[in-house]
Amino acid sequence: DAGVTQSPTHLIKTRGQHVTLRCSPISGHKSVSWYQQVLGQGPQFIFQYYEKEERGRGNFPDRFSARQFPNYSSELNVNALLLGDSALYLCASSSWAGGNTEAFFGQGTRLTVV
Amino acid sequence: DQQVKQNSPSLSVQEGRISILNCDYTNSMFDYFLWYKKYPAEGPTFLISISSIKDKNEDGRFTVFLNKSAKHLSLHIVPSQPGDSAVYFCAASRGGADGLTFGKGTHLIIQP
Numbered sequence: 638d639a640g641v642t643q644s645p646t647h648l649i650k651t652r653g654q655h656v657t658l659r660c661s662p663i664s665g666h667k668s669v670s671w672y673q674q675v676l677g678q679g680p681q682f683i684f685q686y687y688e689k690e691e692r693g694r695g696n697f698p699d700r701f702s703a704r705q706f707p708n709y710s711s712e713l714n715v716n717a718l719l720l721g722d723s724a725l726y727l728c729a730s731s732s733w734a735g736g737n738t739e740a741f742f743g744q745g746t747r748l749t750v751v
Numbered sequence: 752d753q754q755v756k757q758n759s760p761s762l763s764v765q766e767g768r769i770s771i772l773n774c775d776y777t778n779s780m781f782d783y784f785l786w787y788k789k790y791p792a793e794g795p796t797f798l799i800s801i802s803s804i805k806d807k808n809e810d811g812r813f814t815v816f817l818n819k820s821a822k823h824l825s826l827h828i829v830p831s832q833p834g835d836s837a838v839y840f841c842a843a844s845r846g847g848a849d850g851l852t853f854g855k856g857t858h859l860i861i862q863p
Contacts, residue, residue, distance in 0.1 A: 641794070670850055679755075679840050679853030680795070692848035727794055739785065740851060742794035 639664065641730050641743035649749045650718050658713045658746045662730030668692075669711040670740060671703055672727040680727055686711055687733065715748075723750045754778045755843050757854035765862050770828040772857050774841030777822065781843035785851065786815060786826045789838045798839075799826070828859075836861045 642661045650656050662669050668687040672680035685693035686705035705711045709730075715722055725747050729740035756775045764770045772786075782803040787795035801808040801815045801824070808815050814827045828835055838858050842851040 643794075672850070677855065679842070679855050680851070682850030682852070685848045685850055687848065693850055695850060738783075739797050739800055741797055742787075744792070744794045 641728055641741055643726075643728050643743035643746050645746060646744065647747045647749075649751060652718055652720060652750055654718050655714065655716050656718060656748060658715075658726050658728075658748070659710065660713070660728030660730075660743060661710045662728075663741055666730040666732050666741075667709050668731045668733055669705055669709065670729045670731070671711070671713045672729065672742075673697075674725040674727060674745070675723075683713070718750045720750050723748060752777070753854070754781075755841055755852050755854040757839075757841055757857050759857050760855070761858040761860065763860045763862055764831050766833060767830045770826075770831045770835065770859055770861070772826045772828075772839050772841075772859065774824045774826075774854055775822055776824075776843050778843070778845070778852075779822070780845045781852070782846050783844040784815070784817060784824050785842045785844070786813075787840045787842060788835075789840060789856070795840060831859075831861045833861050833863065835859060 644659045670685040671683040674680040682695035684703045689705045700716045703713045725745045727745045728743045731740045785800040786798040789795045799810050799813045817824045838856045840856045841854040
Protein backbone atom coordinates (compact mmCIF):
# COMPACT_ATOMS: atom_id res chain seq x y z
CA ASP A 638 0.00 0.00 0.00
CA ALA A 639 1.58 3.26 -1.14
CA GLY A 640 2.31 5.92 1.41
CA VAL A 641 2.50 9.64 0.73
CA THR A 642 4.45 10.30 -2.46
CA GLN A 643 6.08 13.58 -3.41
CA SER A 644 7.73 14.74 -6.59
CA PRO A 645 10.32 15.73 -7.46
CA THR A 646 12.69 14.60 -4.71
CA HIS A 647 15.26 17.29 -5.48
CA LEU A 648 15.05 20.57 -7.33
CA ILE A 649 17.39 23.47 -8.03
CA LYS A 650 15.89 26.81 -9.02
CA THR A 651 17.19 30.34 -9.57
CA ARG A 652 16.05 33.34 -7.56
CA GLY A 653 12.91 34.88 -8.99
CA GLN A 654 11.72 31.68 -10.63
CA HIS A 655 8.54 29.78 -9.86
CA VAL A 656 8.31 26.20 -8.57
CA THR A 657 5.55 23.59 -8.33
CA LEU A 658 5.78 20.68 -5.93
CA ARG A 659 3.42 17.72 -6.06
CA CYS A 660 1.97 15.33 -3.50
CA SER A 661 -0.25 12.26 -3.58
CA PRO A 662 -1.80 11.34 -0.24
CA ILE A 663 -2.39 7.90 1.19
CA SER A 664 -5.33 6.21 -0.49
CA GLY A 665 -8.51 7.13 1.34
CA HIS A 666 -7.04 10.24 2.96
CA LYS A 667 -8.80 13.45 2.03
CA SER A 668 -6.62 15.97 3.83
CA VAL A 669 -3.21 17.18 2.66
CA SER A 670 -0.94 19.57 4.54
CA TRP A 671 2.29 21.23 3.47
CA TYR A 672 5.24 22.01 5.70
CA GLN A 673 8.58 23.73 5.21
CA GLN A 674 11.61 22.47 7.11
CA VAL A 675 14.78 24.52 7.11
CA LEU A 676 18.03 23.16 8.46
CA GLY A 677 18.10 22.84 12.22
CA GLN A 678 14.41 23.54 12.67
CA GLY A 679 11.26 21.49 12.92
CA PRO A 680 8.73 21.48 10.09
CA GLN A 681 6.64 24.66 9.87
CA PHE A 682 3.03 24.55 8.74
CA ILE A 683 2.18 26.22 5.42
CA PHE A 684 -1.28 25.03 4.31
CA GLN A 685 -3.94 22.44 4.95
CA TYR A 686 -6.46 21.33 2.34
CA TYR A 687 -9.47 19.13 2.85
CA GLU A 688 -12.00 18.15 0.23
CA LYS A 689 -10.32 20.57 -2.22
CA GLU A 690 -10.76 23.57 0.05
CA GLU A 691 -8.15 25.46 2.03
CA ARG A 692 -8.85 24.84 5.70
CA GLY A 693 -5.79 26.35 7.31
CA ARG A 694 -2.86 28.59 6.48
CA GLY A 695 0.38 29.24 8.34
CA ASN A 696 2.41 32.40 8.51
CA PHE A 697 3.81 32.40 4.98
CA PRO A 698 3.75 35.17 2.36
CA ASP A 699 1.31 35.25 -0.54
CA ARG A 700 4.06 33.96 -2.83
CA PHE A 701 3.07 30.55 -1.47
CA SER A 702 -0.13 29.00 -2.78
CA ALA A 703 -1.57 25.53 -3.08
CA ARG A 704 -4.49 23.61 -4.40
CA GLN A 705 -6.04 20.18 -4.07
CA PHE A 706 -7.50 18.20 -6.92
CA PRO A 707 -10.58 15.94 -7.07
CA ASN A 708 -8.37 12.89 -6.55
CA TYR A 709 -7.05 14.58 -3.35
CA SER A 710 -3.54 15.07 -4.72
CA SER A 711 -2.10 18.50 -4.15
CA GLU A 712 0.32 21.06 -5.54
CA LEU A 713 2.33 23.66 -3.68
CA ASN A 714 3.38 26.66 -5.74
CA VAL A 715 5.99 29.22 -4.79
CA ASN A 716 6.48 32.36 -6.89
CA ALA A 717 9.39 34.78 -7.02
CA LEU A 718 11.74 32.40 -5.24
CA LEU A 719 14.13 33.78 -2.66
CA LEU A 720 17.32 32.22 -1.35
CA GLY A 721 15.54 31.76 1.98
CA ASP A 722 12.99 29.45 0.36
CA SER A 723 15.68 26.77 0.19
CA ALA A 724 14.32 24.01 2.41
CA LEU A 725 12.81 20.55 2.59
CA TYR A 726 9.14 20.74 1.67
CA LEU A 727 7.04 18.05 3.27
CA CYS A 728 3.56 16.90 2.43
CA ALA A 729 1.45 15.11 5.01
CA SER A 730 -1.83 13.32 4.58
CA SER A 731 -4.47 12.54 7.14
CA SER A 732 -7.93 11.11 7.09
CA TRP A 733 -9.62 14.36 8.07
CA ALA A 734 -8.86 17.99 8.74
CA GLY A 735 -10.08 18.51 12.26
CA GLY A 736 -6.81 17.96 14.02
CA ASN A 737 -6.25 15.37 16.75
CA THR A 738 -5.35 12.81 14.16
CA GLU A 739 -2.06 11.42 12.96
CA ALA A 740 -0.45 13.00 9.92
CA PHE A 741 1.71 10.80 7.70
CA PHE A 742 4.54 12.43 5.82
CA GLY A 743 6.14 11.88 2.45
CA GLN A 744 9.88 11.83 1.91
CA GLY A 745 9.90 15.51 0.99
CA THR A 746 11.18 17.64 -1.86
CA ARG A 747 14.56 19.26 -1.30
CA LEU A 748 14.44 22.71 -2.93
CA THR A 749 17.64 24.65 -3.44
CA VAL A 750 17.40 28.25 -4.64
CA VAL A 751 20.60 29.69 -6.09
CA ASP B 752 8.33 32.46 19.85
CA GLN B 753 8.72 28.74 20.19
CA GLN B 754 5.45 27.22 21.39
CA VAL B 755 6.95 23.73 21.41
CA LYS B 756 10.43 23.37 22.83
CA GLN B 757 12.86 20.50 22.79
CA ASN B 758 15.71 21.82 24.85
CA SER B 759 18.16 18.99 24.24
CA PRO B 760 19.60 19.17 20.72
CA SER B 761 21.19 15.76 21.19
CA LEU B 762 21.12 12.76 23.51
CA SER B 763 23.45 9.78 23.67
CA VAL B 764 22.22 6.50 25.22
CA GLN B 765 23.72 3.04 25.45
CA GLU B 766 22.06 0.23 23.56
CA GLY B 767 19.60 -1.62 25.78
CA ARG B 768 19.08 1.27 28.18
CA ILE B 769 16.14 3.65 28.37
CA SER B 770 16.03 6.76 26.19
CA ILE B 771 13.99 9.66 27.53
CA LEU B 772 13.24 12.57 25.22
CA ASN B 773 11.60 15.66 26.62
CA CYS B 774 9.32 18.32 25.23
CA ASP B 775 7.75 21.44 26.74
CA TYR B 776 4.95 23.56 25.36
CA THR B 777 3.59 26.99 26.19
CA ASN B 778 0.19 27.11 24.47
CA SER B 779 -2.51 25.74 26.75
CA MET B 780 -4.82 25.35 23.73
CA PHE B 781 -2.81 22.35 22.51
CA ASP B 782 -4.82 19.20 23.11
CA TYR B 783 -3.10 16.54 21.03
CA PHE B 784 0.55 15.64 20.97
CA LEU B 785 2.62 13.48 18.63
CA TRP B 786 6.15 12.18 18.32
CA TYR B 787 7.86 11.66 15.01
CA LYS B 788 11.18 10.07 14.12
CA LYS B 789 13.21 11.29 11.18
CA TYR B 790 16.15 9.71 9.39
CA PRO B 791 18.30 11.82 7.04
CA ALA B 792 16.81 12.20 3.54
CA GLU B 793 13.45 10.83 4.68
CA GLY B 794 10.23 12.40 5.84
CA PRO B 795 9.17 12.20 9.50
CA THR B 796 7.67 8.87 10.56
CA PHE B 797 4.80 8.89 13.03
CA LEU B 798 5.63 7.06 16.27
CA ILE B 799 3.00 7.65 18.91
CA SER B 800 0.44 10.21 20.01
CA ILE B 801 -1.49 11.22 23.10
CA SER B 802 -4.65 13.18 23.72
CA SER B 803 -4.77 15.76 26.50
CA ILE B 804 -7.42 13.68 28.28
CA LYS B 805 -4.80 11.00 28.96
CA ASP B 806 -1.52 11.07 30.82
CA LYS B 807 0.09 8.00 29.30
CA ASN B 808 0.03 6.04 26.08
CA GLU B 809 2.06 2.93 25.24
CA ASP B 810 2.90 1.25 21.99
CA GLY B 811 5.46 -1.50 22.19
CA ARG B 812 8.82 -0.06 23.22
CA PHE B 813 7.46 3.50 23.09
CA THR B 814 5.60 5.25 25.88
CA VAL B 815 4.56 8.89 25.93
CA PHE B 816 3.79 10.67 29.19
CA LEU B 817 1.87 13.92 29.40
CA ASN B 818 1.93 16.29 32.38
CA LYS B 819 -0.62 18.99 31.55
CA SER B 820 -0.03 21.07 34.66
CA ALA B 821 3.66 21.32 33.81
CA LYS B 822 2.99 21.56 30.05
CA HIS B 823 5.52 18.80 29.58
CA LEU B 824 5.63 15.54 27.72
CA SER B 825 8.25 12.87 27.36
CA LEU B 826 8.90 9.91 25.13
CA HIS B 827 10.43 6.79 26.67
CA ILE B 828 12.06 4.14 24.49
CA VAL B 829 12.82 0.86 26.23
CA PRO B 830 15.06 -0.89 25.40
CA SER B 831 16.95 1.42 23.05
CA GLN B 832 18.16 -0.18 19.82
CA PRO B 833 20.71 0.97 17.22
CA GLY B 834 17.90 1.61 14.71
CA ASP B 835 16.45 4.18 17.11
CA SER B 836 19.28 6.57 16.24
CA ALA B 837 17.47 9.43 14.50
CA VAL B 838 16.10 12.92 15.08
CA TYR B 839 12.93 12.92 17.18
CA PHE B 840 10.36 15.68 16.84
CA CYS B 841 7.65 16.56 19.30
CA ALA B 842 4.53 18.10 17.71
CA ALA B 843 1.32 19.59 19.07
CA SER B 844 -2.12 20.34 17.69
CA ARG B 845 -4.91 22.69 18.79
CA GLY B 846 -7.52 20.51 17.16
CA GLY B 847 -8.33 22.87 14.33
CA ALA B 848 -7.07 22.96 10.76
CA ASP B 849 -3.98 25.01 11.55
CA GLY B 850 -1.57 22.13 11.34
CA LEU B 851 0.99 20.76 13.73
CA THR B 852 3.47 22.89 15.66
CA PHE B 853 6.84 21.18 15.89
CA GLY B 854 9.82 21.50 18.18
CA LYS B 855 13.33 21.75 16.77
CA GLY B 856 14.07 18.10 17.37
CA THR B 857 16.44 16.01 19.48
CA HIS B 858 19.12 13.92 17.83
CA LEU B 859 19.18 10.56 19.61
CA ILE B 860 22.36 8.53 19.27
CA ILE B 861 22.34 4.93 20.47
CA GLN B 862 25.83 3.79 21.42
CA PRO B 863 26.71 0.06 21.06
